[in-house]
Structures are given as structure tokens and as C-alpha cells.
Amino acid sequence: EMFLPSTHRQIWDWFIHNPEAILMVITFVAMSAAWALEKTAELPLFVAGLYVIAYAAGGYYGLKGGIESLRQKTIDVDLLMILAAVGAALVGQPFEGAMLLFLFSLSNVLQDFAMDRTRNAIRALMQLRPSQALIRRGDKEYLLPIEQVAISDLMIVKPGDRIALDGVVAAGESSVDQSAVTGESMPVSKKPGEQVFAGSINKNGHLEVRVSKLAKDSTIARLIQMVEEARSQKAETQRFIDKAEQYYALGVIVLTALFIIVPLVLWNAPFESTFYKAMTILVAASPCAIVISTPATVLSAIGNGAKRGVLFKGGAYVENAATIKVMAFDKTGTLTIGEPQVTDIHPIADMAENELLALATAVEAKSEHPLAQATIRAAEERQLDIPETSDFQSVTGKGVMARVADHIIHIGNPRYFAGQDFAGLAEAEAIVTQYQEMGKTSVLVVEEDGAGHGRILGIVAYADVLRSDAADVIADLHKRGIEHVVMLTGDNERVARRIAEQVGVDDVFAELMPEDKVTAVKRVREKYGPVAMVGDGVNDAPALATADIGIAMGAAGTDVALETADIVLMADKLDNLPYLIGLSRQTRKTLIVNLTFALSMIGLMLLLIIFKNLPLPLAVLGHEGGTVLVSLNGMRLLNYKGD
Numbered sequence: 001e002m003f004l005p006s007t008h009r010q011i012w013d014w015f016i017h018n019p020e021a022i023l024m025v026i027t028f029v030a031m032s033a034a035w036a037l038e039k040t041a042e043l044p045l046f047v048a049g050l051y052v053i054a055y056a057a058g059g060y061y062g063l064k065g066g067i068e069s070l071r072q073k074t075i076d077v078d079l080l081m082i083l084a085a086v087g088a089a090l091v092g093q094p095f096e097g098a099m100l101l102f103l104f105s106l107s108n109v110l111q112d113f114a115m116d117r118t119r120n121a122i123r124a125l126m127q128l129r130p131s132q133a134l135i136r137r138g139d140k141e142y143l144l145p146i147e148q149v150a151i152s153d154l155m156i157v158k159p160g161d162r163i164a165l166d167g168v169v170a171a172g173e174s175s176v177d178q179s180a181v182t183g184e185s186m187p188v189s190k191k192p193g194e195q196v197f198a199g200s201i202n203k204n205g206h207l208e209v210r211v212s213k214l215a216k217d218s219t220i221a222r223l224i225q226m227v228e229e230a231r232s233q234k235a236e237t238q239r240f241i242d243k244a245e246q247y248y249a250l251g252v253i254v255l256t257a258l259f260i261i262v263p264l265v266l267w268n269a270p271f272e273s274t275f276y277k278a279m280t281i282l283v284a285a286s287p288c289a290i291v292i293s294t295p296a297t298v299l300s301a302i303g304n305g306a307k308r309g310v311l312f313k314g315g316a317y318v319e320n321a322a323t324i325k326v327m328a329f330d331k332t333g334t335l336t337i338g339e340p341q342v343t344d345i346h347p348i349a350d351m352a353e354n355e356l357l358a359l360a361t362a363v364e365a366k367s368e369h370p371l372a373q374a375t376i377r378a379a380e381e382r383q384l385d386i387p388e389t390s391d392f393q394s395v396t397g398k399g400v401m402a403r404v405a406d407h408i409i410h411i412g413n414p415r416y417f418a419g420q421d422f423a424g425l426a427e428a429e430a431i432v433t434q435y436q437e438m439g440k441t442s443v444l445v446v447e448e449d450g451a452g453h454g455r456i457l458g459i460v461a462y463a464d465v466l467r468s469d470a471a472d473v474i475a476d477l478h479k480r481g482i483e484h485v486v487m488l489t490g491d492n493e494r495v496a497r498r499i500a501e502q503v504g505v506d507d508v509f510a511e512l513m514p515e516d517k518v519t520a521v522k523r524v525r526e527k528y529g530p531v532a533m534v535g536d537g538v539n540d541a542p543a544l545a546t547a548d549i550g551i552a553m554g555a556a557g558t559d560v561a562l563e564t565a566d567i568v569l570m571a572d573k574l575d576n577l578p579y580l581i582g583l584s585r586q587t588r589k590t591l592i593v594n595l596t597f598a599l600s601m602i603g604l605m606l607l608l609i610i611f612k613n614l615p616l617p618l619a620v621l622g623h624e625g626g627t628v629l630v631s632l633n634g635m636r637l638l639n640y641k642g643d
Helices: 008-016 019-040 044-071 077-090 094-118 120-127 219-232 236-267 271-285 288-308 315-321 353-364 370-382 425-437 470-479 493-503 514-528 541-546 559-564 576-612 616-639
Strands: 132-137 140-145 154-157 167-171 174-177 188-190 207-211 310-312 326-330 341-347 390-395 399-404 407-412 421-423 441-448 453-463 484-488 507-509 531-535 549-553 567-569
Touching: 008 019, 019 044, 019 094, 044 077, 044 094, 077 094, 077 236, 077 271, 094 616, 236 271, 236 288, 236 315, 271 576, 271 616, 288 310, 288 315, 288 576, 288 616, 310 315, 310 576, 315 549, 315 576, 326 514, 341 353, 341 370, 353 370, 353 399, 353 407, 353 441, 353 453, 370 453, 407 453, 425 441, 425 453, 470 484, 470 493, 470 576, 484 493, 484 514, 493 507, 507 514, 514 531, 514 541, 531 541, 541 549, 541 559, 549 576, 567 576, 576 616
Parallel strands: 326 484, 326 531, 421 453, 484 507, 531 549, 549 567
Antiparallel strands: 132 140, 132 154, 154 207, 167 207, 174 188, 310 567, 341 453, 390 399, 399 407, 407 441, 441 453
């Protein structure tokens, strides 16, 4: 599954395909042979040739990078290392120079090895895209490259197959593992009319899927593109270090020159020892660990997030999320499920709840209205037997009706029946009012005799219900340092306050139009500090853009959300919010530790060189060892679990 070596064979394959690793080995062999012959044989020309090979192999990539930086009128770490190695050779210490180049190459190879770990999620995603799809056209089936598949083609997906393209289930039912796209750990049930994503695995059923997006536009293709772009967008800390590096490198060269010139001029010190100490300072002061600390850390965080279905649009957003003090939720679809659910079944006539629900489901079975779909889902959950109907009619904005046995059954808005001569209407209207005060929508189920008379059988109430984990997630956000949680909603004040109390929200902005949410975000920022706005990325796009961090939740397959937000949660899961806040704050802590360690190592080695004559090989070990350590410390974020 992973590109990165996890077995000895894979390590070997990775190694032999890395040119710098091969040159590193050549450097080590030539350097070791030269050192051994220096001690045991009188072959100065042969020894010199071995050192030339060691310098050429060990310094190839450094010299190449140094020349490129000079062309851009900058000075970088590579150039400093080459200067130090050449300087060591000039003062009669070719072995130390070769050792420096070997350790510099070793450090770069280990960094490459480490940084490849941060690309695993992206490579794994790329491997999840099947290159072919089984397409049915007419009576024949064809195995086609995914690039040749058109929108509306019928794709056949057998049990155990990976789904090649985004689409909508046309026939069949199955459970689908879509963890590669959304990060959801459990398979999701799919039936006709429901969306499936490329890269998902069809677990057990035979599916026929109507293709809805071309290969280049599939959700997983967009996901890969976004993560690749995120890797190229540097974090603020990295941008600062990149700017400072050239000035720092120039300062190191000036400092090295001063350590050569000043002792010679003022104290008439021996040139060889003075130059040797200056080269040691040049090595110790080089900022390799500082330069590598940020990308290793931030890219590890981006890779970890991608595996969980949390996409950061760039390194800057990983860092910025750590500064968030306020989290604002657009209620619908975040704190709530985002679709109506049956909450109450209230019979008025002498009948059971299940009987009333079955009757309502029979009449609404042919309706596409969201409330009708909620009724059908409730009946399916209770596994009710649904009676047969005939003469179905729909009256837009009012309700539906159908004949069940010998009776005409109406289902509709209470206003539809106002003033009618129906038994139980007054009682029903009182109950509907109570439900309205609780923020619920109600429909009446009415039996008519055909002459304009009848009776109210009962009431079915609906609401966009709270997510079961909403309160726990908000409590977790508070624990992780989010000081204030607010809810933005178009609901009336009373309903909004009741929901806020249930989930532990600190403040509520109610009865808002979309443009009002922008104003609310600005007000909250002025009062409490940096704001993250959480929404579905569609009707709250302006508020997402206004916030310091815009987070779109449940965005798999939603193009607008993928474009609008700074951070995209592919799965419709609230618990990814505490995870991403925890990840970003752990990233910031790791950055601080890495930079502090790197600067401390430089300072300590400079003190040891000046006052204790630290030898060049130990300075090289300290310098390159520090670089590898900060890389490995940053990589620890790949294993962050969110606990």
C-alpha cells in the first residue's frame, strides 16, 4: 500500500533508485579507502585520487544546488558545506572534508527518506484510482481506460472491486468502504439514488452505477490535486525562514572570514589552525536543521490529515488553525444532521403510532418532498407493513392525498385544513402550536369521507435533529483551547437558544440571512479573536471566506465546498474538528521545539569551537545529527491520533 519502504526489500529498492544515496556510498567507500591507505601505504597519488572521488561524489548535489543559488543571487546551505569541505582540504585535512561531505550526503538521504513518509497519503490515494472501468453499453460490457468513460455511462462494480469513477447507484445495493475519500472507518450502505466515490471499495453487493463525473473531475482526483497543491504552499514560518536563510548564510560567511582575518592581523596566529577553526565554525553555524524543521513538520501534518479525510489547502492553514480562539457553526448540517427526521407520532383517533405512521407512509410513498422521505425512512426503521394505495395526487405547497382501502387520506400542512369540518381539528391545532414552539414542523393525517367531512387521525412532527455527538465534540473543543463556540442560524431565537443549551454553545446569533452571517463572524472576531467558521460550504460560502479559517464539513462530492474552504472535512463527522485543532496545535508545538533545538545546537557548538576547540568531525556530526533529529521529530506527526 505504501511507497515508503516497510521491509528490507522495499528499503533496498528505495535505496538503489535514489542517485544521492548511491553517491553517498561511493563517498564513504572512497573516503574509507583513502584513510586506510594513508595509514598503511606510501601511495600519495592513489590516495589523492580517492579523495577526489570522495569529494566529487559527496559534493555533486551540494555544488549543483550552490551554483543554482548563486545564479539566483542567493547563498544557501549547500554552498556553505562545499566551502567548508574545500577549506578543510586546503589546510591539509582532506579526510575531515570528505567526512563532512559524506555526513552531509547521509543527512540529505535520511531527509529524503523521512520526507517520503509525508507523501505516503498522496501516493496511497493515487494508487486507489483504478485505471480501468467495466462499462455496459447496450448489451455488451467493455473494460475501458477511465479516461475514455463518458458521463452517464453505466459502470458495473462487482463485489470486492474498487469503484473507478464518481457516480450514482442505478441498480443494486451494497455496503461501500469509502474511507480512502472521507476517512470514515465503517462501510456505508448504498442503494439506488445514492452517490458513490472513485477509490471506494464495493464490499458485498453487485452495483450498477451511472457515471456522474469524468476521471479528471472525480472527488479523489480533486483530493489528490488539493493535497499536492497544499505541499507546495509554504507555511508562514517556512516563508520567513526562506527569506532569512540567504541573509543568515551571508552572515555565516562574513563571520567565518572574520575568524580567519582577525586572529591573523591582531595576534599573528598560525594560518592553518585559524583557517581550520573558521571552517569548523562555518559547518556549525550552517542552518540546515533550521531550514528543514518546518517543511518536515508541516508536510507530516498535511499527510496525517489526508489519511483521516481532513484536507488542509496549504501549510499556512495548518499553522493558522493553531491560533483559533473561536469556532462558529452554521447550525444546519453541522450541529444538526441536515435533513428532517420524524421526531413525534401523535395519534388523535383511536389507533396506534405504528398504524398512523404506516398510513402516512403509504400516502407519501410517491412523493419526493423531504418530509415524505423522512416519513418513509421512519417506517423502514420500524419495518412496518405499508398498505396499498391508489389515485395519488399532489397539491404543491399544501400536501398529498391517496385512496387507502375505502378511504381518502390527506396529508398536509395544518393551514391546508384550517376551517374544514374535521373532527379533532381544534385539538390537533393546539398540539401543532406546541410543536412549533419546539422548532418542529408538523403535518396532519386526515381521513375524508368524500363529502367534505372527516376526522383528524393524527399528527407527524419533524425536526432537523441534533447530532448525537454534538455536545461531546463542543466540550472537547473547549478542552483543546477553543475559548468560545457560537452558533449561527436562520431559526427563531427561542428554538436557537434551546439547541444551544443542549449542545453547550456559548453564544447564539439567530434569524440570520446569509449576508448577516458575515457580519456575525466579524463581530465575534472583534470581541474574542481569530475565528474558524464551520459550514457546508454552499449557502454559507461568504461567512467561510470572511473567517480566519473556513472549514467545510461533509464536503465529499461537493465542488463548491472544495473550492470555498481553507480546510475541507471530506466526511460528515463532527469529531474531525477536535482532531484538526489538536493536530494543528501539536504541529505548532513541534515547530517551536525543532527551531529551539536547532538554534541551541548552533549556539552550543559555536561556544565549544571558540572556547574548547571542538574538532571539525564533531562539528559535522553535531550539525548533521541535529538536522536528522528535527526531521524525525517532525515525522512523528504522521502518527498523531488526535487523543
